[in-house]
Amino acid sequence: MKQKKYTYTILILLFLTGSNLYSQKMKNYGDLEVHTDGQIGLYNSLENDGYFFSNSGLVGFYGETYFNVSGVITPKLYDLEIANASNIFLNIPIVVSNNANFIIGDLQTSKVESSNHLDFTPTAFSNGASDFSKVNGFVKADVSDRFMFPIGDADYLRPLSAETTDINSEFTAGYLFEDSTNTYPFSNNQEVANINTNEYWILEGSNKVSITINWNDRSSIESITEDINQLRIVGFEISTSEWKNLGGIRNTGDLASGFLTSSSFIPDEYAAITFGVLPIDEVEQPKLPLDGYHYIISPNGDGINDFFVIEELAEFENNVLQIYDRNGLLVYEAENYINEFNGETGKSIAAIDRDSGLAQGIYYYIAAVNGGEFVLQGYLYIDR
Template identity: 35%
Template sequence: MKFIIYICLMFVGNCYAQVAFQNYGNVQMHENAEVGFHIDLVNDGTFNENLGIAGFYSEDYSLSISGTEIPRFHDMEVDVVNHLFLDINTEIVNSVSYIVGDVITPRDNPNVSLDYLTDSFYVLEDDERNTDGYASYQGDLTFSFPIGDRDKLRPLITTNTVPNTTVKAAYFDEDPNTPSTFTTSFNTNSLESIVGVVSNLEFWDFNGPDNSVVTLTWDSESEIDNLAEDLRALRIVGWHIQDEEWKDLGNSGFSGTTSEGTINSIVFNPSEYEVLTFGALITEDDIDIANLVSPNGDGINEVFYIEGIEAFENELIIFNRWGSVVYQVDNYKNNWSGLANVNNVIKRHKKVPTGTYYYVLKLKDSNKSSAGWLYITY
């Protein structure tokens, strides 16, 4: 079988120059087979019971895989100077060797991808040899997607939490405010209250089951130091589809420096988020405290609002003008509308009178405090 396939491919190549090997029937590669494609592959038949190595080789021009039926290779080698383009999903049972060139999938069609099946792997990936576009993985192991964009490898790592489901990812080396292949933009100024800044340099598209955790990677071109000088403030953020804003997806662990490293998300549901990138929490300097409270039902100044307070472990104490405590809480949540919560000069759960009050806000991590006044009226 190895010999017959080799002759068939060479015959097509010799007769028609760079045309395509088109399969309408049932082709099968047996164990130890080595088949080299020096022309395009159009698969309109059965080509999914393969062992051995299928190689794509060209020193002069690009090659492509297309057709109506998905091919499945046991091992695949890519040695194509001007890249191997996938117009149809291509499945890998065991391994991919990125020797020369990228495997490129259409970024405007996430349904087309290089598909790694259970326990499959890859070797030799780097900035100039990776999957430029979408790759998928079906298995229950931790998998690092060999994805990149424009000569930049930027893996996304995840563990598939639901067996027999597929996770998929692509990396985009572009501004999320002006994405090239999405129908919407991802405004980096539309932020959850605890998020202070979001990268405008790159993002990932990730699709997976509920309760996923991902690890993102960066290098010096990510300019992480412009987001957070202290990596403890760095976050993975996701564009929330319904709320149309970037939300904090956590920092459950990180490694490296601002020049190169990795960061882990908390558990999240990818179906709620369009894309992912890097962000950072607001800093203490970003905290903004309003001093007017008017809980009268008009929707304006209904609570004592401290912008960004959710990002910090804190304690808030509010006093009346005689120094008596009327409200005290750990980890204030922007929900005080004038009700006392201590039995002091006013009964608990009763409204404090209209007037001027004073507060002390303590940030526990830095052991810093700030004090000021507020006015409440009904």
């Protein structure tokens, strides 16, 4: 029986490498596996009505033709690669147990409901998500610590980063560039004076979570406030049909771009999430808002700018340094920092390639001294 299964798998692989790969839908009715170092490239639609397991190999969606993934059985892949500028539509979920690598083109799902999604297991992560390649729809993830959902719409990556202390918490997230008040009406209340009507996120899950979302020029934050200290993450509470303040414990950036982190909440209690502003009399003024210097490091081992050095922190033993990427994902954290950061994350983060350092680009740093007595914040550029 084992020999028969092995032969059948080889026959399927031979079929996939033939000319029909480009010209017609691939249909799997049997038991297809991709073993160690194995690779399958799909250039047209997949109908999966059999078992499709990528135990330790790569399955890629390639080409220049729009196609879809359908069937009655969910494919469970190890590594997934997306390189199709015309996009791929998911009519069924796809599970990834190691890495989803985004190169060009989107994975699209229905935005009416979340049952068809890209599903990340607890050890899985993503690479390369950008405005040009992401999930335009829903992503599900089993989160034990932190995870960045690589979601957005047709034009922009608009990720949501989730952080939880509960083990193996399942969350599903999506993004819509639409006016949330068409479905979830807003009325001024004691907690929220106004909300952003350009965009909103959907987050599902029954465990407590803290989220980070970012705004850009398309968010038009300046249309609802002139003071980002007034900005908060807000959610439409299902039980009261009102928009509620979900907090803003970290606020970095300016009116043009930045990110904000919420307090902990249970997603299933809220139908939609976006940015809102507090009533004027509810805004707490920051203790000592200090703009720090902007830094550049080039961690190449030449002894020049290999480490992130903040000379001011040397005077304070009680300090905490946090570094975030441009999407608000915490990538480095240290108590009593002594200039040791050299571009390595130092954290187990599911959205970052664990075998390499942080990518070249712009990051934000926040250094808090004496329990938040004062805070320095600024930009850090990693040059590789």
